[in-house]
Amino acid sequence: MQKALITLKAKDNSHTLYFEKVEEFLSDKDKQPAYSLWVNRDSSEIVDPDLYFLFNSARHKDSITVNYIEYNVTEVSQLIKRY
Numbered sequence: 815m816q817k818a819l820i821t822l823k824a825k826d827n828s829h830t831l832y833f834e835k836v837e838e839f840l841s842d843k844d845k846q847p848a849y850s851l852w853v854n855r856d857s858s859e860i861v862d863p864d865l866y867f868l869f870n871s872a873r874h875k876d877s878i879t880v881n882y883i884e885y886n887v888t889e890v891s892q893l894i895k896r897y
Contacts (some may be wrong), residue, residue, distance in 0.1 A: 816847075818892060819824035819855075820869055822878060831885065832862060833869060 818835040832855040852861035854870050854883040863871070869879050874885040 818881065819889065820852075820872055820891075821889035822880065825877075825884045825886060830888075832856060835869070845860045850869070 816835075816837040816839075820833045820835070822831045822833070822866065824830070834853050834855050835850065836853060837850045840848050843868050850866075852866055854861060860894060865880065872887045872890055874887055874890055878887060
């Protein structure tokens, strides 16, 4: 299993969102994950797949709009293998 983290802070500083990307490979030889999900760390809700492209390509200081609220990307971590 691999995990990554993205942190979004509302432009008005009212709140922060934390999302975790989880990828699972069936074996170490697999090139493509069996699944890849973005999950809200606070609510454990799976993120709308329409946002995956934005999250996958996000860079520090980018601006992303989620549910009509504009956020600044404050942290992006790389995928880290977990056992």
